[in-house]
Amino acid sequence: YTVRVAGIRALTRAGNATPSEDGCTPAQQLAQIHADARKLMQMQQIVFKKLKRLMEAAGIELLTRSKLTARDLKFLEDHFLNKVFPVLSPLAIDPAHPFPFIPNTGFSLALELERETDHRTLKALLPIPQQIARFAALPSKPGENRFLPLEELLLLHLDMLFPGYSNRGHCLFRVLRDSDLEVEDEAEDLMREFETALKRRRRGEVIRMKMSAGAPPELRALIMEELGVTEAEVVEVRGMLGIAGLKELVLSSRGDLLWPPFTPRVPERVQDHDGDMFAAIKQKDILLHHPYETFDLVIRFLEQAARDPNVLAIKQTLYRTSWDSPIVGALCEAAEAGKSVTALVELKARFDEAANIRQSRRLERAGAHVVCGFINYKTHAKISTVVRREGDNLVTYTHYG
Structure with missing residues (x-):
């Protein structure tokens, strides 16, 4: 949404009326997307209400302030003061305090307050840091x-x-920003160009705002004006904002509500060779069917190559990498052991650009040669090539994923 829809939105705002293959102009496509997205979000709330009832039947309950006991209130005051209050930054919104920057997927509570002494109104904003848990667990039986x-x-x-103010009205809102990246085709340093583009992306235009229903009209109008969104880009939600936060309610203590864990198999041939990947592959090619057969064998293949004194070179393509990628770890180990290591890292892996840049720097520090893909193409292929000396010959082992 933050890339494709943002692109269509930009075309619409630029006045582009050229029909696409489906015969619709960008403006018509955008209107259809908004309508369909609203239907999907309404369905989310319907499903959530059903899930909420099922959760309550299973002993998992989401409360409101009106259902709290005196014991709950005492516990929550301590929880708020020690775990939430220190990281909050309440902000007044007035000429002396301009509207703050709200990051992509940023979640905020907007307030219309009244001073108790003279009844003067104050509009305020409470940005909610993503580091705070979405739900506070209460003492339970x-x-x-x-x-x-x-x-x-x-x-x-x-x-x-x-202090000294009462709540006249409030609303929650969450924004999505344009997250497309624009990179110069003839940049001298592609990695540095991506780093600059990533900084620009953080401040992309707001393309959609979800807001809780029942917001005070003046407060709603102020937020829309400050964020530069139109009425068509505002989605009112009667229910819960930030549905993804429900993952916190997947409780490890309630294994009875979870799918049973699945253990992938290890092919017999690898076991017959005591885990020696080169011996198993040399006997015959291996076809791994993930997730039914373990992906750990791919990692073991590279880790064994990194430690094998007969391996001379490793070549690897990387599309998406995790923070502590074992594949990158194996490549670094191989490079540090003096092997020739070449990694083709795709910097255009959407929303993993920063992670891939970080891993590229890590590989370079270890002594690997890093190639940053191609401007006009995305390298999705997952390929590992290992060159190994066996007797007087050089033998190549390759993994295609």
Whole structure:
């Protein structure tokens, strides 16, 4: 959404009326996307309501402020002061305090307050850091799990955040920003060009804003004006914002509600050769069917190559890498052992650009030769090539993924 729809939005704003292959202009496509996206989000809320009832039947309950006991309130005050309050930055919105920057997927609580002494109104904003848990776990009886959503916790303690003010109205909102990257085709240093583009991307235009229903009209208009969104780009939600946060309610203590874990198999031939990947492959090519057969064998193949004194060179393509990628770790180990290591790293892996740049730097520090893909193409292929000395010959072992 933050790339494809952002591109169509940019075409629409530029006045481009050229029909695409489906015969629709960018403006018509954008209108259809908005309509379909709204239907999907409405369906999300319907499904969530059903799930909520099923969760309650299983002993997992989401509470509101009105359902809290005195014991809950005491616990939550301590939780708020020690685990939430220190990282919050409540902000007034007035000429002396301009509207702050809200990052992509940023979640905020907007408030319309009234000073108790003279009834003067104040508009305020409470950006919610992503490091704070979306739900506060409450003390519960055995077999029960009770949670309070973060927004309820914040509203419960507004007097600590804005002393002397009362709440006249509020709303939650979350923004999506244009996350497309524009890179110069003839950049001298492609990696440095991507690093610069990533910094620009953080401040892309807001392309959609989800807002809780029932926002005070003046507050709603102010937020829309400051973020530069139109009415068509605002989605009012009657329900929960930030549905993805529900993953916190997947409890390891409730194994009875989880799918049973699956253990992938290890091919017999690898076991017959005591885990020696080169011996197993030399006997016959191996076809691995993931996830039914373990991907660990691919990692073992590279780790064995990194430690094998007969391996002379390793060549590897990398599309998406994890923070502590074992494949990158094996390549670094091989390079540090003096082997010739070449890695083709695809910098255009959407939303993994920063991770790939970081891993590229790590590989370069280890002594590997890093190639940053091609401007006009994306390298999706997962290929590992290992060159090994066997007697008087050089034998090549290759993995295609």
